[in-house]
Amino acid sequence: MFISSHVKWVGISEEDFTSNSLSVTRKPVQFNSYLIQGKKNYLIDTVPEAYAEKFIENLKSMIDITSLSGLIVLHGEMDHSGAILRLLEEVPHLEIYCTEEGKDSLTGHFHSNFNLNLVKTDEMLEIDEQIKLTFIEMKMLHWPDNMSAYLSPDNILFSSDAFGQYHSKSLIEANESTLLDSARLYYANVFTPFSKMMESYLNHLTYGNYQIDCIAPAHGSIWRNPDIILNAYLKWCHHETTLKIPIFYDSKWAGTKKLAQTIGEGLAKVCNDYEIMIFNIREHPIEDLMYYIAISPGFLIGTPTIHNSYSDQVAAFLWRLKGLRFPSKKIGVFGCHGWTGEGTLQLKLDLSQIGMSVMKETLNVNWQPDSEALKQALQFTQRYWDFLNL
Ligand code: FEO
Secondary structure (H helix, E strand, O other): OEEEOOEEEOOEEHHHOOOOOOOOOOOOOEEOOEEEEOOOEEEEOOOOHHHHHHHHHHHHHHOOHHHEEEEEOOOOOHHHHOOHHHHHHHOOOOEEEEOHHHHHHHHHHHOOOOEEEEOOOOOEEEOOOOOEEEEEEOOOOOOOOOEEEEEEOOOEEEEEOOOOOOOOHHHHOOOHHHHHHHHHHHHHHHOHHHHHHHHHHHHHHHHOOOOOOEEEEOEOOOEOOHHHHHHHHHHHOOOOOOOEEEEEEOOOOOHHHHHHHHHHHHHHHHOOOOEEEEEEHHHOOHHHHHHHHHOOOEEEEEOOOEOOEOOHHHHHHHHHHHHHOOOOOEEEEEEEEOOOOHHHHHHHHHHHHOOOEEOOOOEEEEOOOOHHHHHHHHHHHHHHHHHHOO
């Protein structure tokens, strides 16, 4: 695939494989590697190890692989670096460019003696007299070793994980709003805890006066109109939310599910401008649930009581929520229980302990909700709405 007069895409799209059993995610992904061709040839990143053979075969069909002068490793995580050892079988003395932390990452992953050149922000690699690659470190975006690289005169930012997504060709051909949703899901699950660093990185790009005509991340879509994703990232690193309120629940015998549905109906009546969405947390990937949390000012969560606490599924939800360190969200807790009802109270306590703003009142219903309990659920909904708007 043509990227610019000096750059070709040499990655792997998992949709080209009949089986996706090799995939590192649940869905097929396009993993991007780029070939820079000047008087010398350089590669930026590789692909997961599972696709190393095809990657090498493709490269050989495009160039004399022994003509490669160097490999730029923007990030050592193995979706980017997995084919390195196979590449070195073909080009044993290949020079590798990475950050100081990249050295730890590569040697830790592969336990091999690499021919390493350690680089820092603003250091430059001359591909030839005209073509230059400038390195920009991106510590903790999202690992210590990440960096990006800016190619002039092509004005391409090779951005590693930043601005990336986990999707493949068919979605890449989709419309802009679908692409942005996919990028937002990736941001929510990868960069949320590092949003301050992301803001600094975006500032560095702005004040560094980089003219960026194309952003080429390590997986997913290549952004030919980079302002779209740059402007979106500026909002996301400030945790911009939208008019959506998700209601999450787990339910043992459908009692908590009935409460979720009633709360959903009640909320839809009081908050006209908001979209209310109800999720059985067992039926959705945790990454999708975190995406909805990222884009919402608050949410409600329902749990049954099991062994004097909330359910295992809610515990997994809470664990991921804690790890992503979202800014405080306004949360309402509800649940249905049989002979004891500690689940909602424990959940309220644990949500507060990870910095969430939890409504003092919880909705606890003993046994299956009857008409009186459903009436209480509607009243609880009104009080949650008031709490959200405080
Ligand atoms: Fe941090 Fe694309 O891996």
